[in-house]
Amino acid sequence: MHKLKPNIRFHPLKHPPLRHSSAAAAATTATTKSFNATLHLLSSEGSHHHVLLAYNSMLKSSIPPDPFTFPSLLKACISLNLLPHGLLLHQHIVVNGFSSDPYIGSSLISFYSSCGLTEHARKVFDTMPERNIVPWTTVIGCYARTGDFVHAFYLYNSMLHEGIKPTSVTLLPLLSGVSESIHIECLHACIVKYGFLGHIALMNSMLNVYGKCGRIEYAWKLFERMDEKDIVSWNSLVSGYSLVGDTEELLRLMYRMRSENTWPDHQTYGALVSAIAKEGSAEFGKVVHGQIVVAGFELDVHLETSLIFMYLKCSNMHYTFKLFERAKDKDVVLWTTIISGLVQNERADRALEVFQSMLCSRTEPSTTTIASALAACAQLGSLKVGTSIHGYTLRQRMAINTPAQNSLISMYSKCGYLKQALIVFRMIKDRDVVSWNAIVAGNAQNGHLSMAMHLFNEMRIAHQRPDSVTVVCLLQICASIGSYQQGKWIHNLVLRSYLEPCVKIGTALVDMYCKCGDLDSARKCFDRVIECDLILWSTIISGYGSHGEGESALALYTELVQSGLTPNSVIFLSVLYACSHNGLVDQGLNLFDSMARDFKIEPELEHCACIVDLLCRAGRVKDAYNFYKMKFPEPMANALGIVLDACKTKALVELRDAVAKEISELDNEDAGKYVQLAHSYASMAQWEGVGKTWVQMKELGLKKLPGWSFIDLHGVITTFFMGQTSHPQQEDIMLVLKNLNDEISERVIMSNVDNIS
DNA sequence: GTCCTTTCCG
Numbered sequence: 001m002h003k004l005k006p007n008i009r010f011h012p013l014k015h016p017p018l019r020h021s022s023a024a025a026a027a028t029t030a031t032t033k034s035f036n037a038t039l040h041l042l043s044s045e046g047s048h049h050h051v052l053l054a055y056n057s058m059l060k061s062s063i064p065p066d067p068f069t070f071p072s073l074l075k076a077c078i079s080l081n082l083l084p085h086g087l088l089l090h091q092h093i094v095v096n097g098f099s100s101d102p103y104i105g106s107s108l109i110s111f112y113s114s115c116g117l118t119e120h121a122r123k124v125f126d127t128m129p130e131r132n133i134v135p136w137t138t139v140i141g142c143y144a145r146t147g148d149f150v151h152a153f154y155l156y157n158s159m160l161h162e163g164i165k166p167t168s169v170t171l172l173p174l175l176s177g178v179s180e181s182i183h184i185e186c187l188h189a190c191i192v193k194y195g196f197l198g199h200i201a202l203m204n205s206m207l208n209v210y211g212k213c214g215r216i217e218y219a220w221k222l223f224e225r226m227d228e229k230d231i232v233s234w235n236s237l238v239s240g241y242s243l244v245g246d247t248e249e250l251l252r253l254m255y256r257m258r259s260e261n262t263w264p265d266h267q268t269y270g271a272l273v274s275a276i277a278k279e280g281s282a283e284f285g286k287v288v289h290g291q292i293v294v295a296g297f298e299l300d301v302h303l304e305t306s307l308i309f310m311y312l313k314c315s316n317m318h319y320t321f322k323l324f325e326r327a328k329d330k331d332v333v334l335w336t337t338i339i340s341g342l343v344q345n346e347r348a349d350r351a352l353e354v355f356q357s358m359l360c361s362r363t364e365p366s367t368t369t370i371a372s373a374l375a376a377c378a379q380l381g382s383l384k385v386g387t388s389i390h391g392y393t394l395r396q397r398m399a400i401n402t403p404a405q406n407s408l409i410s411m412y413s414k415c416g417y418l419k420q421a422l423i424v425f426r427m428i429k430d431r432d433v434v435s436w437n438a439i440v441a442g443n444a445q446n447g448h449l450s451m452a453m454h455l456f457n458e459m460r461i462a463h464q465r466p467d468s469v470t471v472v473c474l475l476q477i478c479a480s481i482g483s484y485q486q487g488k489w490i491h492n493l494v495l496r497s498y499l500e501p502c503v504k505i506g507t508a509l510v511d512m513y514c515k516c517g518d519l520d521s522a523r524k525c526f527d528r529v530i531e532c533d534l535i536l537w538s539t540i541i542s543g544y545g546s547h548g549e550g551e552s553a554l555a556l557y558t559e560l561v562q563s564g565l566t567p568n569s570v571i572f573l574s575v576l577y578a579c580s581h582n583g584l585v586d587q588g589l590n591l592f593d594s595m596a597r598d599f600k601i602e603p604e605l606e607h608c609a610c611i612v613d614l615l616c617r618a619g620r621v622k623d624a625y626n627f628y629k630m631k632f633p634e635p636m637a638n639a640l641g642i643v644l645d646a647c648k649t650k651a652l653v654e655l656r657d658a659v660a661k662e663i664s665e666l667d668n669e670d671a672g673k674y675v676q677l678a679h680s681y682a683s684m685a686q687w688e689g690v691g692k693t694w695v696q697m698k699e700l701g702l703k704k705l706p707g708w709s710f711i712d713l714h715g716v717i718t719t720f721f722m723g724q725t726s727h728p729q730q731e732d733i734m735l736v737l738k739n740l741n742d743e744i745s746e747r748v749i750m751s752n753v754d755n756i757s
Numbered sequence: 758g759t760c761c762t763t764t765c766c767g
Binding site: 036039040043067068069070071072074075101102103104105106107108109110132133134135136137138139140141167168169172173175176199200201202203204205206207208230231232233234235236237238239242265266267268269270271272273274300301302303304305306307308309331332333334335337338339340341366368369371372 | 759760761762764765766
């Protein structure tokens, strides 16, 4: 910022000056007076560096300072951000005996306040013998600017108690940071009481505050009653509407603005562009962009950033980079905008490239930049880059904020380093709900489900209220382990905790109930969601499909189309799955044809594999194989495996051999392929082939993860592995399985008998 | 000679 690197050394006081009596202070030498005048002049010109140099030469020539000397010096330290020099000046003030001067006191409070040393500021204030409105204003402003409104208002009340009336300067800093209704109303009342209704900066601040807290109708009322309005008044109103993303109202406002002869400036357009970004309407955005160019505001850095952010939100990468590459003065916010925008567009690779060029351009990253770059690493699962960024912050002794620390947790979790994630989590001072969600989700996604639940309990003990992300994550855990009781408990938690009902929670509930086999509850949750999206529809369709309710799944698909939504490829996957698992062959084939014909969706390999499965399950194995040959240009192990299995059950020896040959010729080294082959040889009783396949697999060092499952019974999770014999109730289990198998065989025989007769 | 001017970007 300041190109002039100040190298100012205040000479140590060799001879501590005599304590000035008031008489001595009055008898200041003529030279001191003229120096003071110079200091004051330089200060008012903004030449703060020279102010300090002048003080230096003053000391050098042994000219004694007086109380008038210090305010401009302290101001210089504030504007040049020189903490050590300010501290030295305070020392000089004390040694010279000027500590109780009311003017110097205010300057000192202001200095400490600007350095963020609130405690020091307060100490100076507390030890002042006489305090008029100025030091009160300064110390109140000091607390207000750090967001400590409890202290700020406490002091404000004490001031009123001492019979001192506020000025507009006192109220302004209080007003610009306040957010609680009761504080806003109190300040509004003060403005009326002390007669500041005509003070335009205060009124504009008031407009802003009402807009920021969403009480835009109050802002309007105030606005209409203002005698004098300037561009800031208009912009304050505009930013209120921008916050809620009401572009329609914004355009109306800007129209009225022009009709009252006020022209929108770069800030007006900035607010408009932000609102458009929220809506994500690229076409409208382009029109406004055009207007901005015509109005000549295009090169404003803030506006450039807003425009880029808007194009990112609309996923228009072409315009994003066009603007970004053209931007001349890229500041840290601009760089950060593009990095975080790329992450949100799932282009983490690009985001890290941009981060790299940012460092090369010698722009210092902020803590928000770090948060975004780490999010990119999390997305890529890139531990190496993630750790090096973590290292960078440690080397730079950067005080990274909670969002950046949350990104660290996600990054380590995504890379499977849960221990590191937990260490970071434990070190966070001000944990927010995102921190908790990150560590809970991290454990859940890595399969540490009991740890996730344990952390969630800890979260409740810490009185951290869960949000929609928390409950969605917990419901996913319950769904994945089929934990019905816990799932219902969390459903109850959702109802009790006044969480805003939303489609994401609705979908998680539907999924959880489906996975736990309670389709009735799933349907009830589904019906309660107000704005259904395609993800919700596909969740419930798959749910019905996998629980033998194919007809219901199809009925829901029809309902979906009738609701006016256009199905996507995922919906087709769910509904085809429902058909294949419920013997709805014709319906499935019809739907498959309908994809391209009615909805212009080209079937992907997954859809084709679904049809292969559908035909196989229906016993039309040859049709399935022909379909496979037609649709799969490259061989696909999964689809072939389905056909191979079907051949076994249908005893199609020739086709089986042909498919087995095809699988063995696949050049992938997937363990599943060998297992499949071994099974097919076994079913043909070709034991030599079985042995050979296992040997091959062993030679290649391939291992197939044994199949496993688990069940949650009254909160106790029991795990089963393939070939496991160690379960305490092993014999009972085997007996039940045998009975089930017998029953199935019996029913198959009966149905064959039915078919024959 | 003390406090300090409101609106837009991640």
